[in-house]
Amino acid sequence: MHENEKPKEITSVLKTVLHKGSEPVALHEPLFEGREQDYVKDCLDSGYVSSIGSYVNQFETALCRFTGAIFAAAVVNGTAALQICLKLAGVQPGDEVLVPALSFVATANAVCYCDAIPNLVDSDIDSLGINADKLDGYLKEIAVIRNRICYNKRTGRPIRTLVVMHTFGHPVQLDRILRVCDDYELTLIEDAAESLGSYYKNIHTGKFGKLAALSFNGNKIVTTGGGGAILTDDEYLYREAKHLTTTAKLPHRWAFVHDEVGYNFRMPNLNAALGCAQLEQIEKFLCLKRALAEEYEKAFACIQGIRFFTEPSYAKSNYWLNTLILSEENALLRDSILEETNRQDIQTRPAWTLMNRLPMFRDCPKMDLSTAESLERRIINIPSSAKLGKPFVPSENDAP
Ligand SMILES: *Cc1c(COP(=O)(O)O)cnc(C)c1O
DSSP: OOGGGHHHHHHHHHHHHHTOOSSOBOSOOOOOOSSHHHHHHHHHHHSOOSSSSHHHHHHHHHHHHHHOOSEEEEESOHHHHHHHHHHHTTOOTTOEEEEESSSOTHHHHHHHHTTOEEEEEOBOTTTSSBOHHHHHHHHHHHEEEETTEEEETTTOOBEEEEEEEOGGGOOOOHHHHHHHHHHTTOEEEEEOTTOTTOEETTEETTSSSSEEEEEOOTTSSSOOSSOEEEEESOHHHHHHHHHHHBTTBOOOSSOOOBSSOOOBOBOOHHHHHHHHHHHTTHHHHHHHHHHHHHHHHHHHTTOTTEEEOOOOTTEEOOOOSEEEEEOGGGGGGHHHHHHHHHHTTBOOEEOOOOGGGSGGGTTSOBOOOHHHHHHHHHEEEEOOOGGGGSOOOOOGGGOO
């Protein structure tokens, strides 16, 4: 096949898997097929729509039950959850925090909200997350440990914290990551915004870090409209998380006494009502999404020069965002594939621009980022909504 045919060939495979009719296909849409209307209406009827009400507690309990986390604190969004995770992990102003260069901007932004500096880490081709071996090599070169604190020899700044992110839902190699954390006295935080329903060796992601952040934005695996949560197994950290995210107000029937500069980050009850209904359906969402991923895997198996990314062998992934990876020789075709698919109303998009290429992070310390750079050129995300995993039922409008 001639090279210029590739975008058309890929679009046609996508159309087949998606049973594409006349409707545009979005990258990721939420599905409201459960008790969303009932719970939201009940919340409105109760009058308790914001900072007080029973849905927040119910949602937190359901999150704990599903993930196996001992504590969960629901907050306004995933970015705020990350910010509080970092603060509670002990990130100090002037620290460096190791973060993946290939991530949504929120991961690095949260570091800056703590007046700390992102130190950018390369990716692993098998997980798309942080490459533990390469990170180990980097730290061997730049790190020195004094009084059980790791310092960057080049900058003199402490490195106390490592944030991993489970890219598009695929868990990172956590055993190796935890070994690096041990060796260099680093506290692990998980940006699990994309990995609700993803497991590393049968344990839910978010259970490995001292704290973890979830997101319930409209495009995530379940949604609360906007929302996030902090997971931890440490009761003290949980209490601090609750306190900090509710303006650090001391409990009292009428007095307003706050004992530190807190945040107004608590999830409103109205959002939690939606979240309760969504979480009741998560197993169904995961089944549909895995079914869709299987269809993609089969359909792309025989297509040259492009590979459908599948979960690492140690993991069970939620397949939050399905991913195609072009071969190096085909990387230059990425933009014409994005053009052609979007022109035909199939929403696709490239990976995020690497953090080191965004103006605010240009001068951040970083290691060799060759794998992340290569992935950035070659990744294409394709439609991933749970409803696309449904068995196809032809409608009258789609009749030829
Ligand atoms: C979605 C997401 C977040 C948080 O997003 P919010 O929109 O603030 O809920 C953080 N990190 C990653 C990697 C994400 O994908």
